Amino acid sequence: MKLKKNVPLIDQHDKYGFWGGKFGGSFIPETLKKPIEDLTIKFEKLRKNKKFIKKRDFYFQNYVGSPTSFVKLENLSSHLGGAQIWAKVVSEANGGAHKIYNATVHALICKAMGKKYIVGDTGAGYAGKMLSMAAKKFGLKCKIFMGAKDIQRQKPNCDAMRKNGAVIVPVYSGSQTLVDAVSECMRYWVSNCDNTHMCVGSTVGPNIFVKICGWSTAQISRELKSQLIEEFKKMPKIIKLINCVGGGSSAYGFWSEFIDYNKKQIELIGVEAGGPKNSKLHAAPLSRNAKIGILHGAASYVCQNNEGQIHETESISAGLDYPGVSPIHCFLKDTKRARYTFATDEEALNAYKLVTKFEKLNPSLEPSHAFAEAIKIAPKLSKETICIVNSCGDAKKDRDILKARLGKY
Amino acid sequence: MNNSLIHQTFKITKSENRPALLTYTVAGDNTKKKSLEILKSISKYADICELGFPHNTPIADGGQIQTSAYRAIKNGIKINDVFLIAAKFKKLKKDKPIILMGYYNMIYQYNENKFIKKCQKSKVDGLIVVDLPFPENKTFAKKCKKKNINFIQLISPTTSKTRLKQIIKNSHDMIYYISMLSTTGGKLKVSPKKILEEYSKIKKQNLSKNVVIGFGITEKTIKSLKKADGLVVGSAICKEITNSIKKRQNTVTNVTNVVKRLKNKIK
Numbered sequence: 001m002k003l004k005k006n007v008p009l010i011d012q013h014d015k016y017g018f019w020g021g022k023f024g025g026s027f028i029p030e031t032l033k034k035p036i037e038d039l040t041i042k043f044e045k046l047r048k049n050k051k052f053i054k055k056r057d058f059y060f061q062n063y064v065g066s067p068t069s070f071v072k073l074e075n076l077s078s079h080l081g082g083a084q085i086w087a088k089v090v091s092e093a094n095g096g097a098h099k100i101y102n103a104t105v106h107a108l109i110c111k112a113m114g115k116k117y118i119v120g121d122t123g124a125g126y127a128g129k130m131l132s133m134a135a136k137k138f139g140l141k142c143k144i145f146m147g148a149k150d151i152q153r154q155k156p157n158c159d160a161m162r163k164n165g166a167v168i169v170p171v172y173s174g175s176q177t178l179v180d181a182v183s184e185c186m187r188y189w190v191s192n193c194d195n196t197h198m199c200v201g202s203t204v205g206p207n208i209f210v211k212i213c214g215w216s217t218a219q220i221s222r223e224l225k226s227q228l229i230e231e232f233k234k235m236p237k238i239i240k241l242i243n244c245v246g247g248g249s250s251a252y253g254f255w256s257e258f259i260d261y262n263k264k265q266i267e268l269i270g271v272e273a274g275g276p277k278n279s280k281l282h283a284a285p286l287s288r289n290a291k292i293g294i295l296h297g298a299a300s301y302v303c304q305n306n307e308g309q310i311h312e313t314e315s316i317s318a319g320l321d322y323p324g325v326s327p328i329h330c331f332l333k334d335t336k337r338a339r340y341t342f343a344t345d346e347e348a349l350n351a352y353k354l355v356t357k358f359e360k361l362n363p364s365l366e367p368s369h370a371f372a373e374a375i376k377i378a379p380k381l382s383k384e385t386i387c388i389v390n391s392c393g394d395a396k397k398d399r400d401i402l403k404a405r406l407g408k409y
Numbered sequence: 410m411n412n413s414l415i416h417q418t419f420k421i422t423k424s425e426n427r428p429a430l431l432t433y434t435v436a437g438d439n440t441k442k443k444s445l446e447i448l449k450s451i452s453k454y455a456d457i458c459e460l461g462f463p464h465n466t467p468i469a470d471g472g473q474i475q476t477s478a479y480r481a482i483k484n485g486i487k488i489n490d491v492f493l494i495a496a497k498f499k500k501l502k503k504d505k506p507i508i509l510m511g512y513y514n515m516i517y518q519y520n521e522n523k524f525i526k527k528c529q530k531s532k533v534d535g536l537i538v539v540d541l542p543f544p545e546n547k548t549f550a551k552k553c554k555k556k557n558i559n560f561i562q563l564i565s566p567t568t569s570k571t572r573l574k575q576i577i578k579n580s581h582d583m584i585y586y587i588s589m590l591s592t593t594g595g596k597l598k599v600s601p602k603k604i605l606e607e608y609s610k611i612k613k614q615n616l617s618k619n620v621v622i623g624f625g626i627t628e629k630t631i632k633s634l635k636k637a638d639g640l641v642v643g644s645a646i647c648k649e650i651t652n653s654i655k656k657r658q659n660t661v662t663n664v665t666n667v668v669k670r671l672k673n674k675i676k
Contacts, residue, residue: 016545027513027540029469031590034567173475174465186468191591193567294514295466297540307488308518309465 003335005260009252009328010214017207018299020334023327026206028297032186035193040208042113047215052112056105060219063137064100067223068092070231070388075358076375083240083381085374086388087361088224090250095130096394097364098217098250099201103130105216106199107138113197119143120199121185123150123178123246124319124366125157125397127201132166142166145185147177150318157397175312178246178322182296202247203326206297210326217253220390225257236386237265240377243390244369245270245340246283246319248326250392255338263337270329271369273315274342281314283321286333286340295324301333316345316401317365319393343372349405351375352395364393365401414506414534415559416582418456419619419638428635429456430672431621433510433643434664435477436460436494437486438650443660444481445494447650450665452505454672458498459537459641462491462511469539471594473644476651488519492531499532508535508561521549525556535559537585543576554581561585564611566599577614585641586611588624588634594644597625601633608637628667632674642671 001020004012009019017025026036046052060066069092073085090098103120110118118140122128128144135142144161148170151158161168169188174180182200189198200209203217228235241258243251251270258266272284282288285301293302295310303311303323315321332338343351348365351372355361363371370389378387395402399409410416422429432455438444452458463478463486470478495507509528516524516538528536536558541549543562550560562580564573565587577584586608589599604622611620622634623641634640649667653660 025545026542027545028542029539029565030542030563031469031565031567031587033542033565033572034569173479179466183466183468187471187592190469191595194590291518294512294517294540296468299517302514304514304518306518308512308514309482 001331001334003259003337009256009259010211013207019327019331022292023300023330024207024210024298026297027294027299028206029190031190032193036206036208043109043208043212046109046112052108055108059104059108060101064094064104065092066219067227070224070227073359073361076355079358080375080378082379082383083377083385083387084383085378086386087391088220088254088388089361090220090390090392091363091394095126095133096396097126097130098220098253098392099126099130100133101216101219101253102201102213102249103127103134103199105212106131106197107134107140109212110140110197111138115195115197117141117143117192117196118199119145119185119188119196121145121178121181121201123147123181123321124317124364124393125150125154125161126319126393128166128168129157129160131199132161132164135166136164143169143188145169145171145181145188147171147175147181149176150178150181153401154318154397155400177313178318179310179313186296202249203252203328204247204296204298204324210298210328213249214252214256214328217249218256220250220253221255221257224254224388238382238385239266240269240385240387241266242269242271242370242374242387244320244366244392245272245286245325245329246322246366248329250390252326252328254390259337268332268338269373270338270340271373272340272342273317273320273369274344275314277344277346279314281312282342283313283315283323284342285323285325286329287342298327300324300327300330316348317369319366320369341373343369347372352402353406361391362395363391364395365398366393367391410554410557410559410581413557413559413582414504415457416619418506422456423638428637428675429621429639430454430675431457431459431639431641432646432668433459433461433641434646435463435474435481436491437463437481437484438477438647439480439654439660440484441486441490441494445497446661447664448494448498449501450661451668452502453665454668457506457508457639459508459510459643460491460495462488462509462515464512464515467512469592471592471644473594473647473651477647488515492527495533496531503532506534508537509533510537511539513538513541521552525552525558528558529556533558535561535583537561537563543579547579550579559583563587566590566607573611574614577611577618580618582619584611584618584620586620586622588622591624593624595625597630601630604634605636628670628674631671635675640675
């Protein structure tokens with residue numbers, strides 16, 4: 001298994017859609033074959049279309065608000081000693097998280113395909129909120145599938161979705177979290193694929209959804225690359241790009257421009273959700289050695305039992321609370337280009353406390369997992385090392401959880 | 410595979426001028442023992458029995474079958490129990506075809522070759538894998554054929570014409586036509602006339618293939634689709650199991666009565 005140079009990672013799959021010969025693919029019911037084929041053809045056309053690219057860039061700039069800032073966390077760095085800690089503040093994007101890139105592109109594709117309805121899944125509620133925003137912006141009718149448990153714990157985002165005119169469909173099956181929301185959304189699409197476009201909220205699902213999402217979030221690393229050159233005049237010698245990984249859309253977006261670099265120069269570190277310290281449950285298939293399985297139309301490392309039943313997961317962060325992970329991250333793991341680890345709920349909370357104490361930054365619980373790793377490794381690293389954390393979400397949505405766990409928000 | 414039990418069964422139902430009745434129940438719903446009893450009892454009226462091996466993330470199933478699957482998993486069904494139920498059933502009813510149906514991850518975790526071998530050993534006649542479409546299923550289907558197991562291809566209203574031809578060419582004795590854009594158990598939202606028109610298009614490609622129609626078939630709708638080679642009823646049966654449990658009534662009797670009534674409507 002080998003990575004190719006000068007080819008975007010999202011395009012490094014075989015004709016059946018597998019990365020590294022075994023991750024990804026399209027394990028879908030027959031009914032979805034045609035809509036997925038149509039979508040694939042359309043997307044491949046659109047991404048080569050200069051007018052479409054112009055449109056995308058226009059909305060990224062004027063609607064999403066590109067570029068998001070790249071800042072040094074001076075206080076945190078001097079408190080920890082060691083490496084410099086920087087943040088790419090993606091949470092400045094319209095809506096407060098990276099999910100807006102994928103949502104905007106899907107809404108544009110939906111329009112281009114002449115469909116009036118758009119549906120999507122959501123865990124933390126960001127994918128749903130952003131899709132509802134984009135739907136409103138582009139005049140589409142929107143339905144969001146969300147686990148009943150997540151609806152309760154991510155109320156601020158639900159309020160936003162409703163305000164944008166989206167219908168939230170609560171999902172009561174299984175563990176009532178993201179995994180069930182994705183299943184239910186796919187079922188809905190099976191029944192309504194003739195007039196409805198589906199947006200998968202992360203770089204997961206059948207091959208084409210991994211590609212569209214990765215193509216959208218890649219904006220983050222395009223910005224970062226030029227910001228790095230601008231700041232340091234040339235690419236620094238040692239960089240660590242630290243990102244949380246649930247499905248893996250923000251991590252791919254953060255890394256895509258840097259994958260071709262030598263890993264000694266630019267190390268890619270993915271941080272999964274380790275769950276509560278004393279719980280056996282987690283949402284960390286990559287770093288806790290789950291087996292390969294098929295979930296939601298793609299083969300990836302999946303938290304499951306010997307029989308292939310998908311395990312329940314547990315994490316304080318709804319956005320990372322997912323038993324599978326993007327096939328492209330499985331590929332990056334097996335080719336050893338990226339390193340994956342996890343942070344527990346407690347470590348993420350502590351990281352949140354520390355970051356907010358020292359900096360004017362309010363990272364949600366998802367990037368707090370990434371900060372936990374940065375805080376762990378920075379003191380041991382040299383001053384020349386540039387640790388960059390993708391602060392991909394804003395903690396506003398977590399205020400109830402933070403209040404309950406830390407006593408204040 | 411013209412000597413397969415599945416093919417023979419269609420020969421008989423055709424000579425009787427009626428469609429084959431195919432039932433779908435979930436193995437282990439609501440217990441291992443009960444599901445075998447149900448299977449034995451309904452096979453008096455059903456021509457072919459589909460037995461689901463339940464998965465907890467079923468992306469193409471509606472509420473009724475999901476409920477049955479969760480119930481079976483909760484009551485401890487394991488894949489080897491599914492084979493055991495199939496084998497026990499076949500011991501008693503060796504002329505009744507049994508088709509296992511489920512999602513690919515279960516087969517993948519068990520190991521494809523081992524799974525097919527186990528099917529053969531348990532005298533399973535056919536396999537339906539919901540999320541392993543053509544052409545990705547070509548190798549697997551070939552392996553099945555080698556062991557005399559029918560791999561059943563699915564066709565849906567969205568299947569394109571060229572694809573349709575390829576799928577039929579690569580199919581074995583039976584093809585499953587999904588009546589409409591829906592998960593299992595949806596309300597029949599397409600007219601029977603339209604469904605039969607699409608069905609004829611498939612038949613025309615190769616008359617020797619047995620084509621069954623499934624999704625949305627209930628006591629109310631079954632008669633209108635009687636022209637097909639076979640009709641599959643799943644969710645309506647699973648629903649009856651759920652209702653019987655709720656009312657604390659005998660699931661075996663109640664489900665058998667449903668199947669009996671279904672059969673009477675297409676005789």
